[in-house]
Amino acid sequence: MRTSRSALFALMASVGALPLAALAHTGVDSGAHHGALAGLLHPLTGADHLAAMVAVGLWSALAARRAWPDLLWAPLGFAAMLLGGAALGLAGVDVPAVEPMIAASLLVIGLLVVTRLRVPALAAAAIVGVFAVFHGVAHGQELTGNAQALPTLAGMLCATVLLHATGIAAGWVLRHAHAWLPRAAGAAVALLGLSLLAQRI
Template identity: 55%
Template sequence: MRYPSKSALLFIAAGALSTGASAHMGTDLHSHGSFMTGLLHPLGGLDHLLAMLAVGVWSAVSARRAGPALLWGPLAFANMLVLGALLGLRGMGGAVVEPMVAASVLALGLLVLTRQGMNAAASMVLVGGFAVFHGLAHGAELAATGDAVAPVAGMFVTTIALHLSGVALGWSLRAANVWATRATGAAVATSGLALLMQLA
């Protein structure tokens, strides 16, 4: 029997930590608008961090083969995240944003758990829809910085990096065994459920 890789165990541990963590830790660090502010912003909340990694993992574990299709979901998420952030900077959003962010973590965890595949269009619509709510949350938090372009650009770069890290992790999970994938997905889904319960 093959055991989960070290990278998978680290991902599972991050998911477990998020069950007791605030959705947006460290947002007090982002007191002014800059590229670095945006670069660090997705790392300030484990809900965002897990969702972005999970998009990459799901893209890898559900793919039939390696190729450009692995990046369709991540690219849709990153671009719709930017759109959501720009809308959030303008004050759009509301009470539904945080529950939808938490729900996206739960849903993405379940997709990883089941390795449920979708065609390119459906996966892009799904993760793109989730990304809008993540972007709205980021935009609302960045609104006080006074500078829209630089933080959003930095956030885009980190989002792509997290997606690519997720794809690499997902590919290593494919090479391990199905239980490594299921354990990873279960950890993320449990984190999303915990976040939803905190908001209830």
């Protein structure tokens, strides 16, 4: 019961924080991000990044047939491709439609949480990985010219893993009890994505 309550609190806190967080955006950060601590905090202050990362963990837990290794494929795919996208952004590679694709990621991943869609492990990693590239590009572009880009990215990656873990923990505990709550969270993420998508296309 205590674990269930902790997961409920973590999930409600993550979803409740969304309206308070700023949206991530592409472009140079004008020196706003310096070092690992700033990188660690950055995904926590961007509603679109925060929602996507928690939702990836939720979907992994809700759709997993077993705890190991099913829980890890989508989060690992997201984290790996996030780094790849960040490298593209730092290198100045022109990736089109970054903002619309970030919004689309919220819509798609939110719907995956609502439906608990089960797909093969590599397909799960690929689905979220494609969207993670665009999240990474946004981060990389923000860090262009930043002398502390690498430690900042390391902090962002740590925050990503922690947000995935929050989603996984909440989803695993709530997959049988209070099943409506993760579905409601997924619907909120999808609606946020739909709203952002309407603004960005």
